[in-house]
Amino acid sequence: MNTTGPEYISVLLVEDNPDDVELTLRVFDQYHLANHIHVVRDGAEALEWLFNTGTNDNRDAGYQTKLILLDLKLPKVDGLEVLRRCKADPRTQSIPVVILTSSREERDVVESYKLGVNSYIVKPVDFHQFVEAVRQLNVYWLVLNQGLT
Amino acid sequence: MLLKPPLFGNIAQSIHRLRTPSCAFTPGPRWTWVVLVLSIGAIFLLDSMTPLGFVVWMLYLFPLWIASGMSDRHSSSFIYIIGAICAGLMFLGFWIAPPGIDPFIALVNWLIGIGGLGLTTWLLRHMMEQRETLRLNEADLRDFLEGAAIGLHGEGPDGTILWANRAELELLGYDREEYVGHHIREFHVDPPAVEHMLNALSAGHTLYNHEVKLLCKDGTTRDVSIVANVSWKRGRFSHTRCFTRDITALKAAERQQAHLAAIVKSTDDAVISFSPDARILTWNKGAEKLLGWTEAQAVGQPKWLFVPPERLKESTALLETVLLEQVSSHTETQRLRKDGSLVDVSITVSPVLLKGRVIGVSETVRDISARKRAEEALRESEAFNRSLMGASTDCVKVLDLEGKLRHMNPPGQCTMEIDDFGLVCGREWSSLWPEPMQKEIAQSVKEALAGNSSSFEGYCPSVKGTPKWWDVKVGPVRDGERIVHILSVSRDITARKRAEQALLEANKELEAFSYTVSHDLRAPLRSINGFVKILIEDHGPTLNDQARRCLGVIANGADRMGELIDDLLTFSRLSRSSMELRAIDPKVIINEAWLELQQEREGRTIEFIVNDLPRCRADRRLLKQVWSNLLSNALKYTRPRDSARIEIGWSGDPQHSKEVVYWIRDNGVGFDQRYVHQLFGVFQRLHRAEEFEGTGVGLAIVQRIIKRHGGRVSAEGRVDGGATMSLTLERVYEYDGAGVHLSPLG
Numbered sequence: 069m070n071t072t073g074p075e076y077i078s079v080l081l082v083e084d085n086p087d088d089v090e091l092t093l094r095v096f097d098q099y100h101l102a103n104h105i106h107v108v109r110d111g112a113e114a115l116e117w118l119f120n121t122g123t124n125d126n127r128d129a130g131y132q133t134k135l136i137l138l139d140l141k142l143p144k145v146d147g148l149e150v151l152r153r154c155k156a157d158p159r160t161q162s163i164p165v166v167i168l169t170s171s172r173e174e175r176d177v178v179e180s181y182k183l184g185v186n187s188y189i190v191k192p193v194d195f196h197q198f199v200e201a202v203r204q205l206n207v208y209w210l211v212l213n214q215g216l217t
Numbered sequence: 218m219l220l221k222p223p224l225f226g227n228i229a230q231s232i233h234r235l236r237t238p239s240c241a242f243t244p245g246p247r248w249t250w251v252v253l254v255l256s257i258g259a260i261f262l263l264d265s266m267t268p269l270g271f272v273v274w275m276l277y278l279f280p281l282w283i284a285s286g287m288s289d290r291h292s293s294s295f296i297y298i299i300g301a302i303c304a305g306l307m308f309l310g311f312w313i314a315p316p317g318i319d320p321f322i323a324l325v326n327w328l329i330g331i332g333g334l335g336l337t338t339w340l341l342r343h344m345m346e347q348r349e350t351l352r353l354n355e356a357d358l359r360d361f362l363e364g365a366a367i368g369l370h371g372e373g374p375d376g377t378i379l380w381a382n383r384a385e386l387e388l389l390g391y392d393r394e395e396y397v398g399h400h401i402r403e404f405h406v407d408p409p410a411v412e413h414m415l416n417a418l419s420a421g422h423t424l425y426n427h428e429v430k431l432l433c434k435d436g437t438t439r440d441v442s443i444v445a446n447v448s449w450k451r452g453r454f455s456h457t458r459c460f461t462r463d464i465t466a467l468k469a470a471e472r473q474q475a476h477l478a479a480i481v482k483s484t485d486d487a488v489i490s491f492s493p494d495a496r497i498l499t500w501n502k503g504a505e506k507l508l509g510w511t512e513a514q515a516v517g518q519p520k521w522l523f524v525p526p527e528r529l530k531e532s533t534a535l536l537e538t539v540l541l542e543q544v545s546s547h548t549e550t551q552r553l554r555k556d557g558s559l560v561d562v563s564i565t566v567s568p569v570l571l572k573g574r575v576i577g578v579s580e581t582v583r584d585i586s587a588r589k590r591a592e593e594a595l596r597e598s599e600a601f602n603r604s605l606m607g608a609s610t611d612c613v614k615v616l617d618l619e620g621k622l623r624h625m626n627p628p629g630q631c632t633m634e635i636d637d638f639g640l641v642c643g644r645e646w647s648s649l650w651p652e653p654m655q656k657e658i659a660q661s662v663k664e665a666l667a668g669n670s671s672s673f674e675g676y677c678p679s680v681k682g683t684p685k686w687w688d689v690k691v692g693p694v695r696d697g698e699r700i701v702h703i704l705s706v707s708r709d710i711t712a713r714k715r716a717e718q719a720l721l722e723a724n725k726e727l728e729a730f731s732y733t734v735s736h737d738l739r740a741p742l743r744s745i746n747g748f749v750k751i752l753i754e755d756h757g758p759t760l761n762d763q764a765r766r767c768l769g770v771i772a773n774g775a776d777r778m779g780e781l782i783d784d785l786l787t788f789s790r791l792s793r794s795s796m797e798l799r800a801i802d803p804k805v806i807i808n809e810a811w812l813e814l815q816q817e818r819e820g821r822t823i824e825f826i827v828n829d830l831p832r833c834r835a836d837r838r839l840l841k842q843v844w845s846n847l848l849s850n851a852l853k854y855t856r857p858r859d860s861a862r863i864e865i866g867w868s869g870d871p872q873h874s875k876e877v878v879y880w881i882r883d884n885g886v887g888f889d890q891r892y893v894h895q896l897f898g899v900f901q902r903l904h905r906a907e908e909f910e911g912t913g914v915g916l917a918i919v920q921r922i923i924k925r926h927g928g929r930v931s932a933e934g935r936v937d938g939g940a941t942m943s944l945t946l947e948r949v950y951e952y953d954g955a956g957v958h959l960s961p962l963g
Contacts, residue, residue, distance in 0.1 A: 087744035094751065141736050170736045170743075172786060174794065191743060194776060195750035198743065 079105045081137045082114040082150065083168075088191070092137070092168075095202040106133075111145025114138070115153060118160055133163050135209045140169040140176055148179055155184040164209050168202075368441070368461035374454040376401045376415055388441070388463050390434035406430035406438050418447045418457055428464065440468040487582040493575060495520040495536065507562075507584055509555025525553045535566055539578060543568045552582060561586045609706075612687075614646065615694070616703040620662040622646050623702070632709050634679040641680070646705065650677045661691040665703040668693055674710065686714040724793070731789050738782055746775040781900075784914035788899060791921045796836040798926075800949040803830045803844070803879060806837065807865060810845040817852050821861060828866040831877050833946040839922045846915040847881050847942055853909055854885030854940065861885070869948070876928075877948040882941040887934040896932050919944075 079096075083089045089107055096105050108114045118133065136154065140147035147167065154160045166187040167180050177188050189205060192198050362369055368385030370378055378397050386396055389404065396404070402411045410429050417424060423446040430438045445459040481488045487504035491497055500515040508515075508523045515522060524532045528550055539546050545567040551559045563585045569577040606613050612629030616622060621643055630638055633649075641649070647658035654675045661671045670692035678684050687707040694702040749772045757765065807827055833840075848863070855861035862884040869878045888896065888903045895901040897920040902913040916932075923930045923944050934940035 085740050085744075087747065088740065091743070091747040091751075170739045171732065172783070173732055174790070191739070192779075194779070195743075195747040195772075198747065 078133050079135045079137065080114065080117060080133045081105055081107045082111065082142065082147065083107065083137070083139045084109050084142050085139070088139075091195070091198060092202055095199050096206070098199075099203065099206060110143040111147065111150045114142075114150050115145060118150075118154060119157070133160075136163055136165045137168045137205075138165055140167060140171055140180075148176075148183065151180065151183045151185060166205055166209060168205075368463070370396075370459050370461065371448075372401055372415075372457040372459065374415075374419070374456070376411060379456055385461055388433075388439060388461065389431055395434070404431050406432055414443070414445065418445060419454060421447070431461075439463055440465045485584070488579065489515075489582065490569060490577050490579045491520050492577050493540065495578075497522065498577060504582070507554075507560065507582060508552065523553050525551055525559055528552075536578060539566045539568050540575060543570065543575060549585065560584060561589045610709075612707040612709070614705040614707070616646050616662070616705060618666060618700070618703070620646050620659070620703065622649075629707070632679070632685075634681040634683060649680070650675070661689070661705075662703060665691050665693045666700060668700060684711070685709055686711045727789070728793070731786060734782060734786065739779060742775045742779050742782075746772055746779075749775070781912050784912045784918075785899075788914050788918055788921065791839070791918060791925070794839075796839065796925065798834050798836055800832045801835045801837055801840055802832055803840065806841045807844050807848070810841055810848050813845065814848055814852060817849065821852075821856075822859065823852075823855070823861040823863065826862075826864040828864075830865070830867050830879060832949040833877055833879075834949050835926055835946055839925070843919050843922050843944065846919050850915055850942075851881060851883040851885065851940075853911070854887075854904075855883050856909075857886060858884060875948055876945050878943050878945050880941055880943045882939060884939045887936050887938045887940045888932075889936050890934060893932055893934070897930065916942075 081089065081092060083092065089109075093105065093107070106117065108117055114136075118136075138147045138150060142150070147169070151165055151167070154163065154165060161184075164186040165184075166189060167176075167185050168189050168191060169176070170191050172190050180188055186209070187205065189201055192201060363382050365382055365384055368382065368388045370381035370385050373379055377400055381393070381396050386393060389396070391404075402408045405411045407430060414424060414427060414429075423444075425444055427443045427445070429441060429443060431441050433439055440463075442462045442464045443459055444462075445457050447457050448455045481499075481501050481503075484501070484503050485506065487507040488499070488501045489497060489504050490499045497515050497518050497520060500510070500512040504515065505511055510518075510522065520536070521529060521532070531550065535546055535548065545565055547563070547565045549561070549563045552562045552564075554560055561584070563583045565581045567579050567581075568575045569579055606626040607628065609626060610628055610632075611626075612632050613626040614622060614629065615624035622641055622645075623643075625633070625635070625638055625641070635641055646662070647655045650658050654677060657673055657675060661673065664671045670690065672688070672690040674686065674688050676684070676686055686709070688710045689705060689707045691703065691705045693700040694704050749768050753760075753765065753768055760768075804827055811825065851863045852861070855863065864882045865879065866882075867877055867879050869876060886904075892903055895903065897916050898913075899917040900913040901917070902911065916930075919942075920930045923946070926946055928947070929945040931943045932940060933943075
């Protein structure tokens with residue numbers, strides 16, 4: 069099933085920094101996408117959501133996720149591990165994953181692309197740039213990109 | 218048989234005998250014939266008048282004729298019998314003498330007949346005896362020749378071998394029939410020599426000790442000396458008589474002697490011989506050269522001529538020993554030269570024996586001063602090596618070909634904490650190493666035995682257990698082509714290893730720090746910046762100007778801190794990122810960087826000149842960063858100019874230099890040359906932030922990158938007079954089929 073409009077979109081935001089969560093949500097809100105975003109605060113929660121292992125009441129939500137925004141530095145299970153698990157599982161491997169992180173470290177970038185990440189975005193310090201980055205990735209991955217299901 | 222007259226047989230035999238050597242010693246029975254013919258003539262004359270007389274005389278002559286024919290084949294008694302038969306017949310002749318003959322005449326006739334017969338018989342007998350003697354002599358001679366120890370043979374004028382004695386046949390190994398009757402040429406190694414000999418003999422010469430080589434039946438050759446002359450018969454060449462003496466052994470001895478003489482003559486060793494009373498007998502060239510006296514000067518002199526006085530006793534003792542014990546003796550000593558100098562020599566004194574009797578003494582003197590010098594040099598070099606090994610702080614080990622320890626230098630023993638090397642000597646070198654390293658050790662020993670050197674690093678605690686790291690080099694020690702030892706030099710690199718470890722850990726920590734900075738330090742900035750923006754967006758209208766200005770300052774501060782962090786991270790990453798060096802055309806990179814700076818030069822009048830540039834060896838990505846920073850700087854500091862001018866060029870030796878210096882010159886605000894040392898420091902700025910934005914990392918990055926390439930940077934400037942930045946990098950020349958040619962134009 070193709071994505072036909074923003075109202076059906078489900079985005080998983082994996083971010084431990086509450087400020088960043090708020091800023092990101094604000095951008096989504098500006099584009100009226102906030103209702104379709106699910107926020108988890110660490111890697112473990114992200115995995116639970118994706119693989120329906122925890123206290124998740126929406127049993128199919130994990131598989132219906134259309135986009136994962138993933139920070140790398142996360143408590144418990146780090147972002148690269150979440151990415152690896154996600155890309156290793158046939159049920160989740162086709163979900164686009166965008167790394168949204170502060171790290172410009174080359175090894176992080178290389179490792180992420182090795183694991184099959186779809187985009188790697190460095191969070192700009194400047195708010196306007198940040199807004200622009202989030203907006204663009206939404207447009208690209210949610211509106212323009214033709215997913216598998 | 219009677220039909221064949223014995224007389225003719227005799228003549229034929231005689232002719233035949235002429236061809237055999239015995240005839241030379243046997244006179245013919247000519248006298249017999251003279252007497253016989255005379256007596257027959259006389260009787261015939263007297264009896265001719267009687268008709269029967271002739272018949273009677275015929276009867277009387279017949280047995281004589283037979284006897285004369287048989288004479289040399291029958292014994293003398295047979296002759297007497299024949300004589301008696303003749304006498305009987307004669308008596309019968311007398312008795313049946315016809316009547317009418319005067320009895321006196323008959324008696325005289327009879328007496329003459331008897332006398333003639335008796336004389337004839339006696340002559341015959343005498344002749345027979347003589348002939349027998351001759352025959353015996355001839356047989357004796359024949360036997361003598363046959364049995365002679367010297368080879369003998371005779372040849373016909375044409376060179377055909379007529380006869381040969383046993384010694385000759387035995388000498389050459391032929392059977393008689395293989396030799397006699399053949400041409401002598403067949404048995405000569407050098408056939409032309411035969412012609413030469415025959416010619417000489419034909420000319421009447423006698424050959425004395427003519428030396429030729431003869432072929433034996435078994436294929437070997439014999440040296441022989443020939444004495445030959447010709448037997449002439451009535452002025453004609455009858456046959457030759459050749460005496461062949463085997464001189465093969467003599468010749469071999471002669472050759473050997475010649476060899477020995479040549480050796481003695483040509484050797485550099487002095488070979489001197491003495492009579493038993495110690496007078497010099499022979500003195501070779503070597504002796505002349507080594508000791509100075511000529512042969513003429515030395516021969517006849519006492520032995521002590523060339524013995525230094527202080528060695529006289531030693532030399533006498535040696536000579537006595539040799540004479541007494543009749544064995545060679547060898548020693549190293551000194552000898553005196555004619556010029557009075559001494560020379561180090563090795564001498565061998567030997568008795569000269571002839572059939573067990575000492576007939577003299579020989580002394581071979583060899584100059585060993587060069588060897589002595591070499592030994593001295595070797596000793597010095599060994600001492601040098603020892604001191605070198607002792608001075609080396611490395612652990613130097615010598616292993617045998619089985620990989621067992623044979624020697625270790627004292628500092629090495631010290632480092633390995635070996636108190637008594639005797640306990641370790643002879644042990645397998647690998648046994649000193651911990652288990653995991655032993656395989657590597659065995660491999661390196663194997664490599665050394667194959668002639669290769671190897672090196673590796675490994676951990677091996679000292680014998681007392683002090684942990685140590687070693688940089689080990691193993692290689693063969695050769696004597697010419699042969700590998701005689703294995704040398705292992707181990708350097709204690711424990712300190713270096715520890716430092717490396719510490720550095721590794723420090724780098725890791727630094728990396729972790731950078732990571733933290735990169736990730737965590739920027740998050741709060743983002744919050745500050747983001748929430749300030751939200752404040753302005755959501756509550757901007759309700760805030761007064763003062764509050765809005767404060768928020769602006771906060772946002773700017775956060776932005777600036779973000780830039781600083783980014784630049785700092787870039788700078789720290791430079792020293793860690795890997796480099797891929799290759800030939801780079803800088804002009805391409807400069808153009809790329811220039812295009813990326815589009816935004817910064819918008820709306821400005823800029824004269825941008827890039828000259829042709831030679832290639833250099835660099836990492837493409839890093840070099841681009843360099844030019845990007847330099848161009849960005851040039852653009853920034855020319856901003857106050859109405860018309861900016863940026864020029865890039867190069868300098869340096871156009872042909873031979875291994876380096877190339879690129880420069881970038883602008884007509885910007887420049888800088889004060891006094892502060893040039895601050896220009897390349899991190900966060901060092903020569904301008905105020907209000908004038909020109911920036912963190913002061915750009916040129917520090919340039920310097921860091923160029924230094925990593927092994928190059929240099931420099932800057933020149935004047936306040937308000939523009940600036941010139943220079944970079945030195947390794948130059949790359951291009952190659953093509955024709956060899957090296959320059960590519961000054963990049």
